[in-house]
Structures are given as C-alpha cells and as structure tokens.
Amino acid sequence: MIEDKVNLLVKNSNNLENVKSSFLAGVFKKCNALTLTLKGLEADVYQINNCIDIIKTNSGVLSNFRGNNLLTTAVNLSILDNPEESFNEFIIIYEKLKKHFYTNEFLVLASQIIYNYKNERSVDEIVVDTRKVYDLMKENHLFLTGQEDICSAALIATTCDDLNSTFTDMERCYSILRKNGFWSGNNLQALTHILSLFGGTAEEKCNKMILLNNVLKRSNTHIDGYSLPILGVVALTTSDYDKFSKDLESVNKVLKKQHGFGNFSLGSSLRNIISASLICVDSLESDKDSLSYKIIETTKNISLNIVMIMQIAASSAATTASIAVSTSNS
Template structure:
C-alpha cells in the first residue's frame, strides 16, 4: 500500500475513534461517515471543536428539528470542518427553511441544505432551492413510486450543476435503464444514475465503465455493495483513474481495514460497507492526481458526492435499524 494511502486509512480510524468520544451513542456507520468527512479534507478531529459544534446545534435548533435527528452528527462534522461553523449553520438553516416550502421534512433534507449552503453564495440560495424542487418533480415524473425523501439530497447536488435540468434527468433515466438489469435495488440504481448524470461524457461509456469496475472488483474477490454503497462506485468509475489500478488499491485498502479493530468479522460494519470506505479512500487518491484536471467531473464535487452518498447510506442504515428495533418491541 502507498504511504499516503496508509496515512489516510490510519486517519480515518483515528477520526472515527475521536468522534465516538463525542457521539458515544451513535452507531458505527454514522461515526464512520463523520470520520470520512474529516478524512476527505485531510483533517484530524479536534474533539473540543466538534463538541462546540454539537452544542451550537443544541443552541440554534429545536430538539424536534431534523437537524438534530439522525443527521445531527454528520452536520456537526460538516460544521467542524468549516472555517466559520456558526455562519455555515445559519446559512444552512436559511436554505432549509427555503427547501421546507416545497419538501416534506426528512433526515435527508438538512444534508441537502448544508451542501447548498457550503457550495453556493447566499444570493443564489433561493434560486437553487427552487431548482432543487424542480429537479425532484422531474424525477418524480419518471419514477413516481421510487422517488422519495432521500432523493432530495441528490437533487440539491444536481441543482448546483451548470447542466440543463431536462438534460440531466434524461441522462439519469437512460443510465437507470442501462444499469437496472444488473442490480436488484431500484433505489440504489436510481441514486447511481443521479451520480452519473452529474458527470460529463457519453452515457453508454459512463455505464460501461461503471459495470466494468464492478466486474473487475468482483473478479478480484471484492464484490462491491449493490445497495446504498452503489452511488460511490459511480464516482470511482468517473475519477479518471485506470480501472485496474483502482481495483488494486481498493483491494489493498480493504484488506488492511479488515485487520483493524471495528472493521473485522464481528464488527457492526459489514464487509460491503467496509469496501465502500476503501473505495472512498482510493477515490481521494485518484482525484488528487493530475488526470482529474481533464476528468469527467470536478474533484471537489466528486468528493462531496461520495461524502453525501456515505452520509445517506449511514442515515438509511440507522433508520432501518431503528425501525427494526421498534417493530420487535
């Protein structure tokens, strides 16, 4: 394994452990998603700063708000990695109020608000919030029963794009049609198609590269997850790196992680979830290469997409676990 890759792996684990000391009641996947936010920016968690951001949420947001539900910890992590947490939270809450005019509240809507607040200027918030709903309506028209609250996060990302709305949705729909026969989960394929629609390039080529990477990983004995992990595969396929090199690096990272505490056979993190984080770390390496200057999608946006996909996966898994626990009582 490359030295800088090993450092990223060690930093992910250190960040996870530091986050656990602040959010001790959160599940392993939520803590890992938060750790990924810091690691993607080459930052080590400062527990005091993270604790301050946790308190800031308590001060500024009602206990009944979705900002303090399942998304609380990832939002605190996003704030802690910013230069001005208080201002970013104020901006995020402003965008959230705009989005609430057009969306039912959910654990995913605060994520969309925070991403929009961080990636755009206040003068653009109203327009982007409105566009987020327009894109959601176009999605809903194509898949009325499939499109749900979790898609609002990806709609927010798509609303930041310079691409035409209709063109993006048409691209996403074609990618969905091409890829769906290969996977069982319609929701996961829809999210993957949203990722690919954000990327430039011929849609057949994008789908082909994604499937080629999936098959190469499978052949190497590292079958990628086909549920909430799937969107991050699209980012990897579009990173501009050589697919064989990507597979080799993911395999090395996954093997190393499997030997670490909290990632082994008896941990709460599944093998496919671990592989997703191996992919996210590998993606970070390939996005830092010079090839990304001419790759299909901007490196900053790519990291945000992967970060958001990981947060959505953590929230979905936590929500499912809570529902299962509730039904068994």
C-alpha cells in the same frame, strides 16, 4: 499515499469516539471520519463539541438537526470559520427547503450542500431548482424516488445547466445498465444521479461502469446495493480498474482489523464505500495528469463535489443501517 489516508481515517474515527452526545452514532462516526479524511483534516474534538452546543442551543429537542444529523452537522460546522453564523445560515436554507418539501431529516444535509454554493448562485434559485430536479426524478421513477434523493437533487441543482439534457442522459444510463445486469430499483436510480454529474455520453459512462463491475466480480469484491453511487465515481475518475480492485481488497483487509470497522459493527457495504472513497481521492491527488483528472476538470469542477457525493452516499447508507438496527431490536 493511501496508507496515510487510512491512518488518518482511523485516527479520526478514534477522535470521534470522544465527541459528546454521540454514543449511539456508531456508523455516523465512521462516515464523518471519512468526510474529514477526504478533506485531509484531523477531527478537532473540542471544536466539534462546541458545534454540538451551538446546534442544541439554536434548535429544538425534536429538530431534524438533532438525532441522526447532529454529529454530521457538528462536524461540517467544525471546519468552518464561523460555526454559529454558518449554522444560522443552515437553518435559513433548511426553512426555505421546507416550503417546497415535506419536513424530513434529509433536508438538513441538502441545506448544507446548498450552503456550499451560496456565493456562486442565489440560494432561493438553488432551492427552487432542487424541487424541480426532485419533481423530474419522481416523474421518471415515481415509486423509486424517496426523501433520500433530495440530497442528490440539491447537488444536481447546483451543477446542472440543462435539466432536460441531464435527465435524458440519466434515463439512458438507467436503461443501458439495467440491460447489462444491474438490478433496477432505487440503488440504480441513485447511481444514475451521480453519473449525470460527469461529462461524456451515456454509452461511454455506462461502458466504464460495466467494465469496472466485471473486474470487481472477477475479484469477488462487490460494490452493490446502496454502495452503487460510489461505483459510479470510481468508474469515471479511475483509469486502472485492476489496480483499483486490488487496492480495494487491500484497504478493506486493513480496515476490517480496526476497531469499529468489522463486519459486525460496520458491515462490508459501508466499509466498501469508505475504502473506495479513500482510494478514489488518493488516485486523483496522486495523478494530476490522468485521464480521470481531465474529465473531472472539464465537468463543472466536479472534483469539488467528490467529497459531497461520498457524504451523501455515506449518510444515506448510515441512515439505512441505523433504521435496520432499530427495526431488528424492536
């Protein structure tokens, strides 16, 4: 039930307020509360604090595992069986990525994405493929592709068998959507990254995107800007767009009344990401026979990546929001 997920989200958000070393991590707390909620887990403050200690003990003061990534990494570690061993593996993968990319904070989340596939494919192979995917992104959109796209590159690298076909599909989606009212730019590119993870032709996927977008416009509920990747997940995993629109408005109203989820503290865009994520996953769990579930099951277990897609979008959004706040205060 969506009500249960909303209640768990609020509880997780409140629990994360008690985590140490995170007094400036407001938006990150909400995004990590979402990550735990989508996995049906309650935040374990004691374990998260323990994982923060592990990170601080095993990384330097200026490490990219600190700062914006400290809470996210600690939360991800807290749900693993052996956090200290896992963190060491995070670092190893991170160091491998640094050989292919300039050092930046997005490599931290990319290392954790790759970690989730370490038993399925060689880590070295995935790291090399991540760079290949990123280079193809830059080849197609040199000035749009930035460090934040490394996370999507890592996810594509773990799920894609044919890069040429994937990028042909991606560019076709970009062209179709741009001609149908979607603004060209980084957000549209990020959306096409997500669409490439799903089955179906570019035309089929874009038609669903356009239909969902029109439904949301009629209801005056917009998912745009850096929220666009979530719209792609919803369009391809939800069949009743009118119901989704009503549920989105309903969940938004409930969350807006909760501490830390209002327009001033969180903002409508990030709240839309959170609300849409809860509704999307709840829909998938509730209707195992739905068309959306069948699409997901036939697309390289993309259901296992839904939370990861949400986490990438939420983390990128949180980083963007954090930078905006820092700039306005300077």
